Amino acid sequence: MKKPSPQPTYHDAMEMLLQAIDAALISSDHPIFKKEDDKEFYETQLMFSYRKQQAAQHHIDNVDTMLKTAKADAVKRAKAAAAKKHPDNVVASSASVTWSSEAYIHELSAFLAAIRSGLDFLAVAAGRSMKGMTNPSMHTLEGVEPKPHHGPAIHVVKAHASWLKELREYRDEVVHRVVVQAPTSGWLVSKKGKTSTVIIPVVVPRTTPKRGYDTRRSRALETDLPVGLSRSEWHASVGYDDGTTEVVEHKIRYEPADGYIPIAKFMARHNAEYRKFSAEMFAAIATVL
Template sequence: MKKPTHTPTYREALDGLLKAIDGAPTAPDHPIFKKWDDKEYFETLLMFSFRKQQAAEHHIGNVESMLETAEAAAIAAMKNKGKQAKNAVASSASLIVNSGPSTAYIHELSAFLAAVRSGLDFLAVAAARTTPGILAHSIHTLEKMVDKGQQGGILEVVKTHHAWLAELRDYRDEVVHRQVVQAPAEGWLVSTKGKTSKAIIPIVVPRRTPKRAFDTRRSRMMDNDVPLGLDRMESHGQVTFPDGTKKTIEHKVTFRPSASHVPIVELMTHHLLEYRKFSAEMFAVITKSGFGTVK
């Protein structure tokens, strides 16, 4: 039986490429390594792309830490039967305690997207050096070449991941250059209908490129029973006894992301995994090219 082909991980592919750089010759007629400094520059570009991957990991870690802290605070607060927060929004059946929109999550998301995009740009500049006739200043240069139907080598990797690259670019450009995504609500809910149900509100962001929304004093005054990007589900069951008395046997309120939104860590993890996959494939193609010496 034929053994399954091993797909190198991001780090395995990078280590393999670095070893290939070490073994590559330098000569005046070499396509890119004419002198030792050319190797140093090429490796520096690769390491910059790696550092941006580390930056992306850092921002995900920050978000995960904030989520853990917020959850612990919510659980502690829900156990406290004392006076609720001043900004609590009450109704006859439930109480949403909202610490307000959390802009910290959006700042981390914006920095994360910028890091991933920057890492792709460094990698594109390095990869383009191995292909005669290509001078790239960013990944967008390679994307435009693929759009024009050009093929071969590094462009095949770009073509394979074209949909993701476009998705990342649109989302990142909208968030970094054109708007600030509406901050997600952060807090918890306590609902009492015979029995008490408690729920922590999940932090969600738009699944696709976010649409522009007003950020004005008036818009911020608008109260929503259900925070943007979430669906509220409630189950409530009662039994009625022969004497007419009623008893609640079940009451539960939960929140889940609506179809248009996704948990923030899920979105960030998706883009980080795609970045690693794209990079690993690009590392392999560069290695196979012999840095432009293999036709």
């Protein structure tokens, strides 16, 4: 049985499309390239979509740098807190530092805006290969019922309809309404016979966030457990015949709560989806030039 051909990578698919543009004849009968400027315009739209992917990667890199810097600082502070001496009669003590970092949300908003903008540039390019389409947005293409004269690009849109809708709704909520709470970043040290140190992960809603309050009252009512995180703790001790006890295990862990995901994973996933979708669109468009 013949193995299916692997899908071209993002860059390979774009290179093949550029080669198809170069090879296409300029003619009054051509559906797209009736004059030389048409090729210039077309390639520019594709490059704009590529530049937006570069912008998205830039924001991913910024978040990675912020996470590494915050972790290094948290580890340093946590070690200092763990090294502090406590009186022998203190059976449990803790030191913690947590803070909300709006910088993560700013990067996330810019990341989502870049991807959505890139999709719209790509939609304009794809629209040029579809009869009856004039500079459509990606949202416009999502609502089009495929017809034979539309060509293969519209079928790529339909195949990725679920992701496109998810991205659009999430982006519109975050960019236009700014409702995602700034994630908590920091560390915690707990001493209960043994010392447990944990770095608090930075998480965001996995799907379109629900509107929440951001008022003085809502902030005053915030609990010790950061939004979007679950906390688990293990503390076990054994007793001896002489009446003494010994702590044998003490661990604390923070993990994403249901419906939340580490911000780096969220951004990586949507960036990968964007590249996959774009590669398939490039390949589809190249077949009709």
